[in-house]
Amino acid sequence: MNAIQITGLYKQFSGKRMKKIDALKGLDLEIAPGEVFGFLGPNGAGKSTTIKLMMGLLRPTAGAAKIMGMDAGQTESRRSVGYLPENPAFYDYLGAEEYIAFVGSQFRMGKSLLARRSEEVLKRLELWDARKRPMRGYSKGMVQRVGLAQALVHDPDVYILDEPMSGLDPIGRALVKDIILDLKRRGKCVFFSTHITDDVEKVCDRVGVIVKGTLVALDRVENILRSGVEGYLIHLKMPETESFSFGGIELFRRTDSVSEYYVPCSAFNGFMGEVNRTGTDVLLVETKRRDLEDFFLALVKSAQGA
Amino acid sequence: MRGTLSSALVCILLYGILIIPFTTYLRNKPFLEKLGYVPSVTALKSVAADHKEMVAASLVMKVLMYFGGLSEKSQESQVVIPPDYKAMSRLLHGAVKLDPYNMDAYYFAQAFLTWDVKQYKIANDLLIYGMKYRTWDWYLPFFAGFNSAFFLKEYEAAARYYQRAGELSGSDLSRLLAGRYMQESGQTELAINYLSVMMNGEKNPALKKNYQLRLTAFREARRIELARERYREVKGAMPATVEQLVSGGFLSPPPMDPYGGEFYLEADGKVSTTSKYAFAGVKNHKK
Amino acid sequence: MASIILITLKGIFRDRVFQGIMVTALAFLLIPVIASLSMRQVTELSLTLSLSMISFILLLLSVFLGGTSLWKDIERRYTSSVLGLPLSRQRYLLGRFGGTALFVMIAAVVLGAAAFAVVLYSSAIYPPERPVIWSTMGLCILFDALKYILLIAVAFFFSTVSTSFFLPVFGTISIFLAGGVTQQVYEYLRSPASKSLSPVVKQIAAGLYYLLPNFGAFDFKVNAIYGLPLHVEGLLLTLAYFVVYVGILLSISAAIFIRREMR
Structure with missing residues (x-):
């Protein structure tokens, strides 16, 4: 059974003057248990719509989303989910601890377990000192961390996080990445949306890219990274001042006694043969590739142009 | 900071200048305006929602305050301002439509509708309406009985009301049914009895004063009546004037009408006063 | 659902609504003074x-708490965030309603106690003609509170329909x-005075009579003020009416x- 199963999910909103807007055009997606999935897309692409459909906050026009085999329209489907909404807001007259206790009670957690888990997550997210203060006095980053804490407290198998890194400072972002990696190690399924590729590259197993309501790419992260290799920058130790060319490749840059050559993938073997023949020392081989960001931008550009 | 402070100061200053003419204006507003035009009772009933009793009480209060203020004023300055009885009656009728149990309204209406406005029929209709609701209250039939006997001279109806008042109060009101009250000659005594009951039960100073005044007037009248009887016994004939009684030593000290009128004897010997037991200004409001 | 009721109550208390009521309730202290102006019915x-005053405060509470809770x-x-939890919308709605209703009940009890004190004081100084029937007074306040709980259900119904708080x-x-x-x-329609009305208007008015909540039925102020007897049957019927009407409103609200x- 897939942790998340989305089939033909279609959502139409009625906008102003009876205009129909297709926010999501037939999405199919399967996320396995234990998988960390990054859902990439520019603003307004349909990421949040997808997540709200998965949480039963919206009703699909057609198709279905299932979590642990249960339809998202059922209340019980959310029992195995830790959900962080986009720009979350919580009853601001409560303290973080009270809210966590409320969330725990909704998941029918036992009193002692709840107390233990609550302390754990509040300490982990550095909210322990502020736990009694009403949340209306919290900073944006603190509220975001409360959001994560309440998603983590009942230790579910599936996590659905809408923009988990937004509103956080670099330290906070690193903490979140850490938490996601930790969940991955413990075999949990994490589905998170973002528009920042760097987040995905570091933690995800798989990535899906959505543009204008359509899934335009779906692949493992390493496949994308591998397919993106364009060439290598090779550093050679050459004390002589005169410039050489190897296999027709001209000098790219020279600093002190080091010469750098930019070699495309196809010319790599020939270039290295020449280098070996002349007995030149190789100091460093750098992989030159398009990163996920470029991949993402190229996809978005072509999809939007279409 | 300085800007807001100085503007606040200017405004406070202006308020100080304005407040005196403003309050003077409000104080001297025409009384009718002061009492207010009450919208139709049906409309009021709808808007009052579940506060009908409260709205009724506030209408009664309004009348009471207005009347209290007036009587205070007339005592201070000796200038008699005729109260707007019509508006008062209208408000009180509105009040009992909203809350048919409001005793203050009946009580107050009885107080001025009879002596001052001489609308005995209206007063009794109001009381009969109230009796349908305040089924336990002996005051309402007591009032109605008095009105019937004293003002309307409907002795049969009066007897019926007094009977009922007696039953309800459990006290001995039956003596009011005694034959002598149920005729012209017993009127003064009936009034004194009625007024004493009213005055003793009264807490409102304006009304109490009202009753006191009237009671004094009637006691004076009663004194003249007694003097008249003695005169007849002694002289064997009716006196023609009050002065005869005073000069003959039957009446001492000479009677004083607190309303500023003169007591006189009518042709049949009945004691009357030129004030008709009310302040002069009231004359204009007779029906 | 108990926890959502609790959260709702906490929210109302922490928004200092209760303190607001207490400040307003200071006006109770003025009541004996104002009442002493009456000629014949100080206690009444x-x-x-x-x-x-209780009615008025409860009205404000039910309109504003009820009308803005969901909004x-x-x-x-x-x-x-809350509906992302395994909490069904019905339970959420009922919990919010329950919390608000419970608060109105608490306010009614506290204000009722203040009213008892005021009336006790007034009746001790100016003994009324007819003794105050305390049980009637209590029932009057209870039914007043029920009426405003019914009104909260109306407010919740409107909240599920509308996206703003105006409606x-x-x-x-x-x-x-x-x-x-x-x-x-x-009653006017059934009286001969309404003969001149067109039958269509009569039909519409009669329809509205059955459709709209009958708040007049919950008003026992006259009984409490003048010590008129209450009829048990009437009270039970009104109570049943309350339960059924609130049930209908909440069911429709939940469905929406x-x-x-x-x-």
Whole structure:
């Protein structure tokens, strides 16, 4: 059974003057248990719509989303989910601890377990000192961390996080990445949306890219990274001042006694043969590739142009 | 900071200048305006929602305050301002439509509708309406009985009301049914009895004063009546004037009408006063 | 559901609503003074004023708490976090309603106690002609509270329909005023005085009589003020009416709310 199963999910909103807007055009997606999935897309692409459909906050026009085999329209489907909404807001007259206790009670957690888990997550997210203060006095980053804490407290198998890194400072972002990696190690399924590729590259197993309501790419992260290799920058130790060319490749840059050559993938073997023949020392081989960001931008550009 | 402070100061200053003419204006507003035009009772009933009793009480209060203020004023300055009885009656009728149990309204209406406005029929209709609701209250039939006997001279109806008042109060009101009250000659005594009951039960100073005044007037009248009887016994004939009684030593000290009128004897010997037991200004409001 | 009721109650208390009520309730201290102006019914007037004041405070509470409870949650996006929990929308709605209703009950009890004190004081200084029947007074306040709980259900119904707070607040006030006069209108329609009305108008008015909540039925102020007897049968019928009407309103509200999209 897939942790998340989305089939033909279609959502139409009625906008102003009876205009129909297709926010999501037939999405199919399967996320396995234990998988960390990054859902990439520019603003307004349909990421949040997808997540709200998965949480039963919206009703699909057609198709279905299932979590642990249960339809998202059922209340019980959310029992195995830790959900962080986009720009979350919580009853601001409560303290973080009270809210966590409320969330725990909704998941029918036992009193002692709840107390233990609550302390754990509040300490982990550095909210322990502020736990009694009403949340209306919290900073944006603190509220975001409360959001994560309440998603983590009942230790579910599936996590659905809408923009988990937004509103956080670099330290906070690193903490979140850490938490996601930790969940991955413990075999949990994490589905998170973002528009920042760097987040995905570091933690995800798989990535899906959505543009204008359509899934335009779906692949493992390493496949994308591998397919993106364009060439290598090779550093050679050459004390002589005169410039050489190897296999027709001209000098790219020279600093002190080091010469750098930019070699495309196809010319790599020939270039290295020449280098070996002349007995030149190789100091460093750098992989030159398009990163996920470029991949993402190229996809978005072509999809939007279409 | 300085800007807001100085503007606040200017405004406070202006308020100080304005407040005196403003309050003077409000104080001297025409009384009718002061009492207010009450919208139709049906409309009021709808808007009052579940506060009908409260709205009724506030209408009664309004009348009471207005009347209290007036009587205070007339005592201070000796200038008699005729109260707007019509508006008062209208408000009180509105009040009992909203809350048919409001005793203050009946009580107050009885107080001025009879002596001052001489609308005995209206007063009794109001009381009969109230009796349908305040089924336990002996005051309402007591009032109605008095009105019937004293003002309307409907002795049969009066007897019926007094009977009922007696039953309800459990006290001995039956003596009011005694034959002598149920005729012209017993009127003064009936009034004194009625007024004493009213005055003793009264807490409102304006009304109490009202009753006191009237009671004094009637006691004076009663004194003249007694003097008249003695005169007849002694002289064997009716006196023609009050002065005869005073000069003959039957009446001492000479009677004083607190309303500023003169007591006189009518042709049949009945004691009357030129004030008709009310302040002069009231004359204009007779029906 | 108990926890959502608790959260709702906490929210109302922490928004200092209760302190607000207490400050307003200071006006109870003035009641004996004002009531002493009455000529013939000081105790009755203190009762009138106390009961009216309770009614008024409860009205404000039910209109504003009831009308803004859901709206605020949706407006501030609390719903997206709370409804993301394994909490059904019906239970959420009932919990919010229950918390608000419970608060109105608590306020009624506290204000009722203040009213008892005021009336006790007034009746000790100016003994009334007819003794105050305390049980009637208590029942009057209880039914007053029930009436405003019914009004909260009306406010919740409007909240599930509308996205702004205008309809819940002003709609509720209108229904309150209309529901207070339906009985009078109905009685007028059955009287010969209504002969001149067209049958269509009569039909519509009669329809509205059965459709709108009958708030007049919950008003036992006259009974409490003048010590008139209450009829047990009438009270039980009114209680049953309350339960059924609130049930209908909440069921419809829940049905609408389940279909609502939380964008």
